[in-house]
Amino acid sequence: MKPLRIALALSLMTPFLASAHGGDHADPIRYRQSGFYLIGWHFEPMAAMVKGEMPMDTKDFAAHAAAVSAVAPLLTAGFANGPHKGKSDAKAEIWKNPADFAKKMEAFQNEAAQLAEVAQVGDTAKIKGQFMNTAKTCKACHDDYRKD
Amino acid sequence: MKPLRIALALSLMTPFLASAHGGDHADPIRYRQSGFYLIGWHFEPMAAMVKGEMPMDTKDFAAHAAAVSAVAPLLTAGFANGPHKGKSDAKAEIWKNPADFAKKMEAFQNEAAQLAEVAQVGDTAKIKGQFMNTAKTCKACHDDYRKD
Numbered sequence: 001m002k003p004l005r006i007a008l009a010l011s012l013m014t015p016f017l018a019s020a021h022g023g024d025h026a027d028p029i030r031y032r033q034s035g036f037y038l039i040g041w042h043f044e045p046m047a048a049m050v051k052g053e054m055p056m057d058t059k060d061f062a063a064h065a066a067a068v069s070a071v072a073p074l075l076t077a078g079f080a081n082g083p084h085k086g087k088s089d090a091k092a093e094i095w096k097n098p099a100d101f102a103k104k105m106e107a108f109q110n111e112a113a114q115l116a117e118v119a120q121v122g123d124t125a126k127i128k129g130q131f132m133n134t135a136k137t138c139k140a141c142h143d144d145y146r147k148d
Numbered sequence: 149m150k151p152l153r154i155a156l157a158l159s160l161m162t163p164f165l166a167s168a169h170g171g172d173h174a175d176p177i178r179y180r181q182s183g184f185y186l187i188g189w190h191f192e193p194m195a196a197m198v199k200g201e202m203p204m205d206t207k208d209f210a211a212h213a214a215a216v217s218a219v220a221p222l223l224t225a226g227f228a229n230g231p232h233k234g235k236s237d238a239k240a241e242i243w244k245n246p247a248d249f250a251k252k253m254e255a256f257q258n259e260a261a262q263l264a265e266v267a268q269v270g271d272t273a274k275i276k277g278q279f280m281n282t283a284k285t286c287k288a289c290h291d292d293y294r295k296d
Contacts, residue, residue, distance in 0.1 A: 023192025034182035041179050044171025070218040
């Protein structure tokens with residue numbers, strides 16, 4: 001498995017992923033919130049392991065990191081053609097600064113892919129370091145583009 | 149990108165993915181429904197292309213197929229340690245027949261991974277055939293294990 005290649009390949013495809021369709025699953029807000037929920041589910045136990053709140057299990061950590069790197073590239077499609085009407089924590093600034101938002105999203109996708117690769121090696125110190133690199137890219141985007 | 153390898157690797161990891169944690173994203177029902185929403189978002193335009201309701205765009209189709217194959221292996225974790233309390237279309241039979249449910253889920257994950265691989269080649273006839281193979285695995289599981 002090559003999470004970096006997958007993430008980059010999917011990232012290149014995301015412009016195609018937001019294509020309109022008339023189905024029951026075409027709400028971009030619910031789409032991106034679904035992606036963030038999956039990411040949160042897998043991110044939280046990694047954070048707990050890094051903080052020592054849960055015992056570090058590198059196999060478990062690697063599985064969560066692989067899952068985050070699989071979902072991260074999809075998020076972009078949920079922000080396309082916005083802003084969208086509906087309850088959302090997304091700031092309008094996302095669509096005022098699309099290049100900066102895309103850059104920050106790509107940074108997260110790339111760091112998450114690197115985390116999945118590092119986690120497969122199982123070196124706890126390196127895992128913790130790359131987890132922090134990844135978490136910083138979450139925060140960078142949330143600080144600018146997520147309400148509170 | 150090797151969707152089949154990714155799907156199989158993630159599938160092998162799913163037993164680890166449901167590990168308990170005290171975060172804000174620990175609801176297995178919302179987790180699996182989020183995964184199904186992402187899959188639906190990407191599945192519907194593929195269905196529309198196969199049915200001729202949308203023009204077939206093999207690049208677009210391949211992107212959607214890759215996204216489905218990235219998310220499909222994660223679903224399993226949302227059904228672990230159930231049944232779970234909360235609003236859900238999941239039948240209790242899932243946890244009465246775990247081996248059969250796991251077999252049907254794995255069939256979907258494998259066909260979705262194959263669809264992602266076939267879609268990259270761009271042969272419309274083969275894409276349509278593998279899409280139908282994949283759709284059958286959705287239906288097989290929904291017929292037995294999803295409330296209607």
